[in-house]
Amino acid sequence: MTYEVLARKWRPGNFQDLVGQEHVVRALVNALDSDRIHHAFLFTGTRGVGKTTIARILSKALNCEQGVSSKPCGTCSACTEIDEGRFLDLIEVDAASRTKVDDTRELLDNVQYAPSRGRYKVYLIDEVHMLSGHSFNALLKTLEEPPPHVKFLLATTDPQKLPVTVLSRCLQFSLKRLSREQISGQLKTILESEKIKSDAGSIDAIARAADGSMRDGLSLLDQAISFGAGELLVNDVTDMLGTIDPQGVDNMLDALQDQNADTLMAAVASLVQIGGDYSQIIDALLLRLHEIALAQTDKKLVSDSAGNMDKLLKFADEMPAADVQLYYQIALHGKRDLPLAPDPRTGLEMMALRLLTFQPVAESKPVTNQSVPKTEPAAVSNKQPASTSTSQQPAPAVTASAVTNTASEASPAAAIAPETSKNITQNITMDSPWTDIVNALQISPLVKQLCSNAAMQKDSTFDVSLVLDQSHGQLLNKDRELELKKAMESLWGKTIKLKIELGKPSNDTPAATKKKELDSKQHAAETAINKDENIQALQESFGATIKPGSVRSRV
Template identity: 45%
Template sequence: MAYQVLARKWRPLNFAQLVGQEHVIKALANAFANGRLHHAYLLTGTRGVGKTTIARIMAKALNCETGVTAEPCGVCSACTQIDAGRFVDLLEIDAASNTGIDNIREVLDNAQYAPTVGRFKVYIIDEVHMLSKSAFNAMLKTLEEPPGHVKFILATTDPQKMPITVLSRCLQFSLRQMTPQQVAGHLQKVLDAEQIPFEAGALPVLGHAANGSMRDALSLLDQAIAYGAGQVEESGVRAMLGAVDQSYLFEILAALVAKDGQALMKAAAGIAERGLSYEAALHELAHLLHQVAVAQAVPGALADDLPQRPQIVAVAQALAPEDSQLYYQIALHGRRDLPLAPDEYAGFTMTLLRMLAFAPATPGQIRLAPAGEPATMAPQAPPVPPVAQPAPAMPASSSVAPAPVASPVIAPVAPAPVKAEPAQAMPKEPAPWEEAASDATPPKAAIEPPPPEVEPEPVWSEPAPEPAERLYVPPGPAAMPEEEPEPALPAAPPEFDGDWRALVVQLKLGAAGMLAQHAELVEFQSDRFIFRVAEAHKAVATRDYQEKLRGALTDHFGRPIQVEVALGEATGDTPAAIALREKHARQQAAEATIQNDPFVQALVRDLGATVVPDSIRPL
């Protein structure tokens, strides 16, 4: 007997054997058990998740000789013939190779005939999104109201390409990708049943490599059995998949953690020796950094059977979370920019050097600046404190105290300062900046004679800044205290002067603006507006538009306004008609200006030029 591949041999024959699609199985099983049968089903999902398998199981459930059931017997004539692909009332159509309208028309012509041996005539159309637009249009009516003995089961990997008219006529089920744990568990059952020796560590590797597809997982298992000469070993699976070379990723991360550029370049050079693609290396590096970030943020979310889990946890402990986030982003950008690099090696190494150079700053390395000033890097060594300079000397003959530099503010008038006498100067306690100056030893060039002492009164200090609107004080003999402003009276509601076009400009109109532009004001009162709209524009005079216009008028005038709209012959006084007349008038004036221009007339007369009226636009 010829060998049958595992993907076909282990195809599920009933709902109980399906893996990872419990939400679909439950809905279908309940529908068949209760007799709630739809005429068209749509199964969506990526490759290898069981779309065609579920469609065949549904065909058995509909035509099993024991009756419509969620558990077909699998031994009757209908079940065995469907499993063998010989059931005459089950038609499987590949839409990828039968895309035309002629193929669909043939199917629809046969749909009117009753089943030959089964209870229902079942049409399974795979990759239905590849049908042409005309083919979809041809099947719409039959798909919506097929004969009672016909059931359609559509399957596709890309439902976005299907017309919404088809989607709305189907009962849609979205199949999920299987998790690596589900795939590994099913592979273990297959190997146990096939009595093939295996290492437990090899199954998670195959589960992750399948990317959610059980068919891909079984195909990889077939390949692994052949690679291992009848057994499945972890080392053999890793070598077959190229996973053995994943160690270079940890070498790169170790070099980044150690800030070792030489080790980083050595790891990059080793990729070419392994025969790996630099684009694939960046893809794997980003994937590994994602796993590291998961281990740092949510350690429990990291699968226990994940290959190289101990190494991932070790990197997560050695790498700062902000570093892993930064490296992940740089890896994504490096992979995107790889085609623009001089060569792949330069693009890959430049990405690694960017990771090495753009490490996040440590706390305290950035000095926060006040609002409006940029932040600056703090110096590594503490700066030497600047030498305090003494206050500038005041001439002895001066009789006015130094005025502070500040914006003009309203302040009480202080008595004039007394002229200082050096011989009778009172002792004065040193100011804080003078104490600092006495502690420091300034250079000789910075030492100046102390300024003459003055009376301590009045003491002038720089006032706090006032708000911008109070900084200006007009000149005058004395500033009068500000009076409290009188409370503003509420504004009177606006009144309408009959200029409907001007009012339309003031109103906040959305969709109602179309009605307002084509409405002629016939009569108005304080709380009532009556309009006339031409028959040509009755589409904008519906109740919905009237309610929107009434709301806008009510909001504008601050009182309830009634709006009445009647259809009839407009006299041309609508805002849109007035604007159109003004536009034509401006166009005619512009054309007349050009035609009467002496320079243009000279060009026409002497050179045979022609003025194109459509090219003239008014300013």
């Protein structure tokens, strides 16, 4: 069994099957159905967007034995011969390989003769801008006084190289690059029909690489099918294309959200290991940030074919818009400076560390609050009849507390929150290390501060006895003590007796332990960061500051 390449097998045979170029098709269909057909058409556009495909369908429409119409039958001998490329009255010329004036003259000498069996003699001249000046003159002469039985279908990727005298005699159609959705939609249709399994990421990767050209998309699909031994998986496809694993980029963004230097550097290392080009890795990050920013502006702006849509929307919801913008700028600078780095890997890693280091603290709050006024009670109450006013009462309260929570989460007290927010409540007993207990407790930021600066001590008359570092004595009050007691009772499911006294903890408090760790690691990391000239550039460009304690060494 011979394998027919997809681009040929799936070449649309009629206007209805054509993907995209609706504006061109509509004009041609109207012209054909009203029998007002110009004698010369010029189709422009980049490669693989359907210029010659449309021209071939048009020549079928003109020569179908069933009559001129926008729906050639596809089964008569004229239609099938055109499909098979052996119709005598369709003269196809690739001007790129036929630039000698004699060739064109010879070609145009025959124009005066009537078609041998069709209704029209159709000249399809591809890459018409490649014709020499003399050939143009020969063509022009024919275009000026075309015999009624001749139609010219010209195609070019470079209309600017055509003389105005030719342009002015043609009906010009400019074909658009195909969108990623149009290409991935067609790829999906083909894969389903060919019964080839695929994941969404692989189709997206191919559609992206096709860069607006359906023909390129189908050729890449051909390659991917043979590369993947009949099944399309995103890892295989990114391998084949030499592009970046989109999951790796999402891992980087996850690590940034968690402010976790270790997982960030691990994500970078894994992207590098898969064989990505350093600049391409940054490009992939830039593209993802662009998608996130679009989704934050309006979810409708994000194309269906964006990779891992659930994850994208999650990032869009959770990342402050100011962070996304700053990440984009930092990545852009990182890409620009890549050739200047001692080696590309260093440049990439420094960019990643910069992403971790800079946070637009001041800007993040207004952005978080920005969407809230839209749901203000006023807007709600306008739509509600007066009788339901009691039932809507709670709504403003919920809104208000949501704002409060958001604001407090963004406060400096939340700086220790990321690690503690991931609760591992299983297996936490009263005998567990105090740090683990603190991490498992559902408590407000200030109570968390209190706990972080306290240590546990043995006391036979109390279930839990804490010594709070007296330098943080101002954190202790009755309300916070009660909140902590309730949180512990909720964690362990029983009433407990709690004592908190001020003093000098005999063991390290979680805060002290953390500070020791940070101090040693941070010294090395911050020294490196501060040496970087780009840091100064960023500080000047964005008014950014290095967040104390946010720089962490990998080791």
